[in-house]
Amino acid sequence: VLICPLSLTYDKVPEESLTLELQGANKTAENVLSALWHSLTFPFRQHYGSIRVNFSEPFSLSEFVDQVSVVKRTDDVFQLATFLGDHVLHAAMETSSISETCLLAVLLLSTDIRITLTELERRGREWETVIKRLNKELPFDTAPEGYLKVGLQGLRDLLNWEN
Numbered sequence: 001v002l003i004c005p006l007s008l009t010y011d012k013v014p015e016e017s018l019t020l021e022l023q024g025a026n027k028t029a030e031n032v033l034s035a036l037w038h039s040l041t042f043p044f045r046q047h048y049g050s051i052r053v054n055f056s057e058p059f060s061l062s063e064f065v066d067q068v069s070v071v072k073r074t075d076d077v078f079q080l081a082t083f084l085g086d087h088v089l090h091a092a093m094e095t096s097s098i099s100e101t102c103l104l105a106v107l108l109l110s111t112d113i114r115i116t117l118t119e120l121e122r123r124g125r126e127w128e129t130v131i132k133r134l135n136k137e138l139p140f141d142t143a144p145e146g147y148l149k150v151g152l153q154g155l156r157d158l159l160n161w162e163n
Helices: 016-022 032-044 061-072 077-095 100-109 117-133 144-159
Strands: 006-010 051-055
Touching: 006 077, 061 077, 100 117, 100 144, 117 144
Parallel strands: none
Antiparallel strands: 006 051
16 A cells, blocks of 8 residues: 655635634534545635645555554554654645745735835745745745736635725
């Protein structure tokens, strides 16, 4: 059995309950089946902007279990499942990307209320440097006029702005 971790990057957060939780509401309990069903059906329920799928390097489950059993000196199924989950999550996070709309949202949320396009471009170059230091790839044209235009269009679409 091969396992291929993947990451999904959206312009809009797909978890409807996350906004409520960030505002202080109680976290709703989740289970594997509901999370799987939600992740398979949510793109068809509303507009999420761009969705990127990034695949990590597949790995053999049996080889992983053999290596973990030797290195961690355990054959406890629950511990092995925890190590597997950590490994898959880490691999998925390593392949995650940042969208134009997310970068623009960060730039806008980290600035004063009024900002010029020139200042947005300058701060975008600063963030680009930080992102590259984290070994993250920017899967789009990093020229400010490119991602700012796409990011603004993404925000306009997500917020249903006319102009």
